[in-house]
Amino acid sequence: MPKGTDLLQLNKLACVKGERLLFSGLSCEIPSGSLVRVTGANGAGKTSLLRMIAGLSEPAAGEIVWKSQNTRLSRSEFLQDILYLGHASAIKDELLPAENLMANCTIQGEAFSAPEVHAVLEELGMGERLDVESLSLSAGQRRRIALARVWLTHRPLWLLDEPFNALDVKSVEQLCLQISYHVGEGGICLYTTHQPVDIVSNRQLTIPLDAFCQPAKAQSDPSVLNGLIL
Amino acid sequence: MSPAIQNQSSSFAMAIALLRRDLLLVYRRRSDSVTVLVFFSIVVSLFPLGVGADPTMLRLIGGGVVWVAALLSAMLSLPRLFSSDFADGTLEQLVLSPQPLALTVGIKCLAHWLATGIPLALMAPLLGLQFGLDSDALWVLSLGVLMGTPILSLIGAVGTALTLGLRGGNLLVALLVLPLNIPVLILGAGAVDAAQSGLGAGAHLSLLGALLIMTLIGAPFAAASALRISLD
Amino acid sequence: MQVNWFKYAAPANFFPLAGKIYPWFYVFAALLAVAGMYIGFFVAPTDFQQGEAYRIIFIHVPAAWMSMFLYLVMAFYASLGFIFNTRLSSMMARAIAPTGAMFTFLALWTGSMWGRPMWGAYWVWDARLTSELILFFLYIGFMALQAAIDDPRRGDKAGGVLALVGAINVPIIYFSVKWWNTLHQGSSINLTRAPSMASIMLWGMLLMALSFWMYSIAVILSRVQCVIAERERRAAWLQHIEPHTT
Numbered sequence: 178m179p180k181g182t183d184l185l186q187l188n189k190l191a192c193v194k195g196e197r198l199l200f201s202g203l204s205c206e207i208p209s210g211s212l213v214r215v216t217g218a219n220g221a222g223k224t225s226l227l228r229m230i231a232g233l234s235e236p237a238a239g240e241i242v243w244k245s246q247n248t249r250l251s252r253s254e255f256l257q258d259i260l261y262l263g264h265a266s267a268i269k270d271e272l273l274p275a276e277n278l279m280a281n282c283t284i285q286g287e288a289f290s291a292p293e294v295h296a297v298l299e300e301l302g303m304g305e306r307l308d309v310e311s312l313s314l315s316a317g318q319r320r321r322i323a324l325a326r327v328w329l330t331h332r333p334l335w336l337l338d339e340p341f342n343a344l345d346v347k348s349v350e351q352l353c354l355q356i357s358y359h360v361g362e363g364g365i366c367l368y369t370t371h372q373p374v375d376i377v378s379n380r381q382l383t384i385p386l387d388a389f390c391q392p393a394k395a396q397s398d399p400s401v402l403n404g405l406i407l
Numbered sequence: 408m409s410p411a412i413q414n415q416s417s418s419f420a421m422a423i424a425l426l427r428r429d430l431l432l433v434y435r436r437r438s439d440s441v442t443v444l445v446f447f448s449i450v451v452s453l454f455p456l457g458v459g460a461d462p463t464m465l466r467l468i469g470g471g472v473v474w475v476a477a478l479l480s481a482m483l484s485l486p487r488l489f490s491s492d493f494a495d496g497t498l499e500q501l502v503l504s505p506q507p508l509a510l511t512v513g514i515k516c517l518a519h520w521l522a523t524g525i526p527l528a529l530m531a532p533l534l535g536l537q538f539g540l541d542s543d544a545l546w547v548l549s550l551g552v553l554m555g556t557p558i559l560s561l562i563g564a565v566g567t568a569l570t571l572g573l574r575g576g577n578l579l580v581a582l583l584v585l586p587l588n589i590p591v592l593i594l595g596a597g598a599v600d601a602a603q604s605g606l607g608a609g610a611h612l613s614l615l616g617a618l619l620i621m622t623l624i625g626a627p628f629a630a631a632s633a634l635r636i637s638l639d
Numbered sequence: 640m641q642v643n644w645f646k647y648a649a650p651a652n653f654f655p656l657a658g659k660i661y662p663w664f665y666v667f668a669a670l671l672a673v674a675g676m677y678i679g680f681f682v683a684p685t686d687f688q689q690g691e692a693y694r695i696i697f698i699h700v701p702a703a704w705m706s707m708f709l710y711l712v713m714a715f716y717a718s719l720g721f722i723f724n725t726r727l728s729s730m731m732a733r734a735i736a737p738t739g740a741m742f743t744f745l746a747l748w749t750g751s752m753w754g755r756p757m758w759g760a761y762w763v764w765d766a767r768l769t770s771e772l773i774l775f776f777l778y779i780g781f782m783a784l785q786a787a788i789d790d791p792r793r794g795d796k797a798g799g800v801l802a803l804v805g806a807i808n809v810p811i812i813y814f815s816v817k818w819w820n821t822l823h824q825g826s827s828i829n830l831t832r833a834p835s836m837a838s839i840m841l842w843g844m845l846l847m848a849l850s851f852w853m854y855s856i857a858v859i860l861s862r863v864q865c866v867i868a869e870r871e872r873r874a875a876w877l878q879h880i881e882p883h884t885t
Contacts, residue, residue: 195790231503234639256505265496271435272428281497283424286505310435565804569797573787582783583801586776587808590815597819618811629804632721636796 183209183244183258183333185230185365190239192225199225200389201238205382209333212360212378213367217386223369224264226386227336230367231261243334257286261336266323270312274303274322277311282326289329297328301348316343324348327355335359337368349374418506422514425501429518440522443484444530450476451534462539469538470548470599474592476534477527477552481559482584484523485567486577488515488560489634493571502638508631512568516560516627524556540603547602547612551595554615561626562587568633590618650727650867657860664857668850675846683840692756696840699749701848702742703767705855706774707809709739713781714806721799727863729795730870732802733785734862738855740778746771766820770813777805791870 184206191201199222207213215223228234230241232248232255241248248255268277275294282289298307301321306314311322320343327335335356341349349372356366357377367384433440454472455465492498501511531552532545540548566584570576598611679697713735720729750768751761762768784801788794 193792233499233502253505253507256503259503261499261503263496263499265494265499267496267500269432269491269495269497271432276428276431280424280428281500284421284428284501284504284511286421288420288424562804565800569784569801570787575787579783579787582776583780586773586780586812587804589773590808590811593815593819614815625807626804629800633797633800636793636800639793639796 183363183365184242185334186242187230188240188242190226190229190241191237192222192229193237194222194225198237198390200386203239203384203386203389205384207365207367207382208380209363209365210360210378211365211380211382212356212376213365213382213384215367215369215384215386217390221386221390223386224338226384227261227338227367227369228263231259231336232256233261258332259334259336260285260326260330260332261338262323262326262340263338264342266319268311268314268319268322270310272311273309274298274307274311274314274318278322278325278329281323282329285326287326287330287332293329294325297325298322300328301325301351317345317348320344321348324352327352327359333364335364335366335368337366339369339371341370341372341374353377418510421504421506422510425511425514426518429515430521433518433522439484439487440526443480443523444526446483447476447480447527447530448534450479451537455537465538466540466603469535469540470544470603471592471596472538473531473534473548474552474555474596474599477531477556477595478559478585478588478592480527481523481556481563482581484519485563485580485584487522488519488564489567489571490576493637498571498634499638502634508634509627512564512630512634513623513627516557516564516630519560519564520557524553524560527556528553535599540599544599544602547608548595548599551598551608551612551615554612554619555591555595558591558615558619558622559588561622561630564630565626565633568630568637571634571637591615594618648725648727650730650871653727654864654867657864661857661860661864664853664860668853668857671846671850671853675843675850678839678843678846683843690756692753695749695753697843697847699746699753700844701851702749703746703771704848705851706739706743706746706771708852709735709742709855710774710777710809711806713739714802717795717799717802718806721796721803726795726870727867729799730863730866731859732798733795733866734859735855736778736782736785737862738858740775740782742851742855743771743775743778747775764820766817769820770816773812773816774809777809781805 186204186206188204189201190203192199199220203226215226217223225234229236230248232241232252235249243251243255243258246254267281269280272280275291275298278294278298279289279291282294295307298304301324303318303321303325306318311319314322320340324340324344327337327340337356340352344352353374353376356368360366360378360380451473454468458464458468489498492501502508504511528549532540532549535545535548563580563584566580566587567576569583570579573579594611594615598608598615601611602608675697679694683694683697685691713732716728716735717732719725720727720732747768750771754763754768755761781798781801785794785798788797
C-alpha cells in the first residue's frame with residue numbers, strides 16, 4: 178500500500194448528540210505525514226469526531242473523504258486503511274495477552290505470526306506477563322496490549338482516542354516514538370490527549386473543536402436544524 | 408523497530424479466527440454453559456411438581472414442556488452473545504472489521520449455537536425420558552431442538568443488538584424476542600406431538616427447516632443494522 | 640392546483656397541517672360511529688342462536704381489523720424512517736403504536752366478554768384471539784424498546800428494525816398459530832363467521848371499522864403533533880407557532 182500520497186478531507190462535518198449540537202462546519206484537509214491533535218474541552222466531541230471518521234457513527238451533516246472517495250461509499254476499502262483504538266481496550270479477561278492481540282489483529286484482517294506478536298509484547302515490557310490470563314493485568318498493561326497493534330500494523334491512517342491514558346512514562350515515550358516514526362514514513366495520525374506529550378513531527382496540525390462550536394447561535398438557528406431534516 | 412510483514416487475510420480466515428476466539432472464550436468460561444443446562448433441567452423438573460405426576464398427562468405435555476424450557480434457556484444465554492463484547496470495546500473493533508458485519512454476526516451466532524444449542528439438543532431427550540416420551544418422539548425432540556435453537560440464537564441476536572447498553576436490557580430482550588419465537592415453539596412441540604400420535608413429524612420439521620433458512624438469510628442483516636444503531 | 644407534498648415531509652410544515660385537519664377526523668369518526676351503532680343495535684336482527692350478546696362483534700371485529708391494519712401501517716412508517724432517514728415517518732410510527740395497542744386490547748377484551756355467554760369461558764385458545772394476544776405483545780415490545788432508548792434518533796432507528804422484523808414475522812406467527820389451533824382443537828370456534836351473517840351486519844361492521852379508522856387518524860395526528868413539539872422544542876419555528884396552537 179503506497180504511503181505518502183493519501184489525503185483525508187473533512188467537509189463541513191456536524192455532530193449532534195441527543196439534542197445537543199456539538200460542532201458544525203468542521204472542514205479541513207489532512208495530507209499524509211500529518212500528526213493531528215484534536216483538542217477541546219470535555220464534551221466538545223473529540224471522541225465523537227474520531228468515531229465519526231472511523232465510521233462508527235454517522236455525521237449529522239457533511240462528509241469524510243479518503244483518497245478522494247467518500248468513506249461511506251467505499252467503506253470496506255477504507256476500513257482496510259484505518260486503525261482505530263478507542264477508550265475501551267477490547268481486552269478479554271479470559272485470554273492470554275498474545276491471544277488477545279492476535280485475535281484483535283485477525284478480526285481486523287491483519288494476520289501476524291506468534292513470534293511477531295510476542296516480540297512486540299516483549300518490547301512493550303509485557304515479557305513476564307505473557308502466560309497469565311489478562312484478568313490479572315492492570316489498566317496500563319491492558320492498554321499496552323491494545324496499543325501493541327500500532328507496532329504491528331501497516332495501515333496508513335491511525336485514529337487514537339486518548340492513547341496515553343494509564344500508560345507509564347516509559348510506555349508514553351515508546352508510543353510517541355512509534356507515532357513520529359509512522360508520520361515520518363508518510364502515515365497520518367489523529368489523536369486526542371489531555372496530557373502534555375512531545376511527539377516529533379514535521380507537520381503538526383490541530384483541530385480545535387471549541388472553535389467549531391457555537392451552541393447558543395446554532396440551536397436557535399432554524400437553518401442548521403433544517404439541514405438535519407430530510 | 409520495523410513493523411512486521413503485513414498479511415491481509417481473507418474474509419474466510421477472519422471468520423475462522425473469530426469463531427476460534429469465541430469458542431475459546433466459551434471454553435474458558437465453561438461454567439456459563441453448564442449453568443444454562445442446569446437451568447434447563449430445573450425448569451423441566453418444576454412442571455411435574457406443579458401439575459402432578461400422572462404418567463398419561465406427562466406424556467401429553469412432555470414435548471411442550473421441554474420446548475418451553477429450551478426456549479427460556481436459550482433466552483437466558485443471550486446476553487453472552489454481544490454484551491461483554493460491547494462492554495470491553497471488542498464490538499467496535501468487530502464493526503470496523505473489513506469483512507461484512509452480517510457475516511460477523513452470523514459467526515457469533517454460530518459460536519453461540521455450538522455452545523448452547525447443541526448441548527440443549529443433547530440434553531433434551533434425557534429430560535424427555537422423564538416424561539415418558541417414546542424413542543421416536545425423543546429423536547424428533549432432539550432433532551427439533553437442534554434445528555430450532557439456531558433460529559433462537561439468530562432472532563435473539565437481533566433483540567440483544569437492539570437493546571445493547573439500555574437500562575433493563577435483559578428483560579427487554581425477553582419482551583422483544585419471545586413473541587417472535589412462538590412459531591419455533593409451535594413447530595417444535597408440534598413435531599413431538601405428531602411423532603407420538605404416529606402421524607409422523609415430517610411436515611413440522613420441514614416447516615422448521617424452512618423457517619431456519621429464512622431466518623439465516625434475514626436475521627444477520629437485521630442484527631447487523633441493529634448493532635450499528637446501538638453503537639452510533 | 641399543484642400541491643407540493645414533499646413540503647409536508649418536514650415536521651415544521653406538517654405540524655400546522657396536522658393541527659388543522661385532525662378535529663375533522665374526530666367529527667367523521669363520531670358520525671360514522673353513530674350510524675354504525677344504530678345499525679348494530681337497532682337494525683341488525685337478533686341472532687337466533689346467540690341472542691343479543693352477539694352484538695359485541697360490532698366493536699370486536701372492527702377493533703381486531705384496525706389492530707392488524709395499524710401494525711402494518713406502523714411497520715411501513717417505521718421502516719420508511721429507517722431506510723430513507725425521514726424523521727416524520729419515524730414520528731408517525733411512534734404515534735401509531737399506542738393506538739394500535741389500544742385496539743388490540745379492545746379486541747381482546749370484547750372477545751373475552753363475548754366468549755363468556757357463548758362458550759362459558761372468558762378465554763378460549765381460539766386462533767384469532769391467540770394471534771391477537773401475540774400482536775399485543777409485539778406492540779408492547781415496540782413501545783417498550785422506544786421508551787427505553789433516550790436518544791430519539793437511536794429510538795427511531797431501533798424501532799424501525801424491530802417493526803420490520805415484526806412485520807415479516809406476523810404472517811408466520813399467524814399461520815403457525817392457525818395450524819396449531821386446527822391440530823389441537825377438535826371443535827373450531829370462529830368469532831367472525833357467525834352462522835348466516837346478514838349483509839346488514841356486515842354493513843354495521845364496515846361502518847364501525849371506518850369510524851375506528853377516522854378516530855385513529857385523529858388521535859395519531861394529534862399525538863404526532865405532541866411528538867414533534869417535544870422533539871423540536873428548541874427549534875425556532877416552534878417558538879413562533881406555539882402561542883397560536885396551544
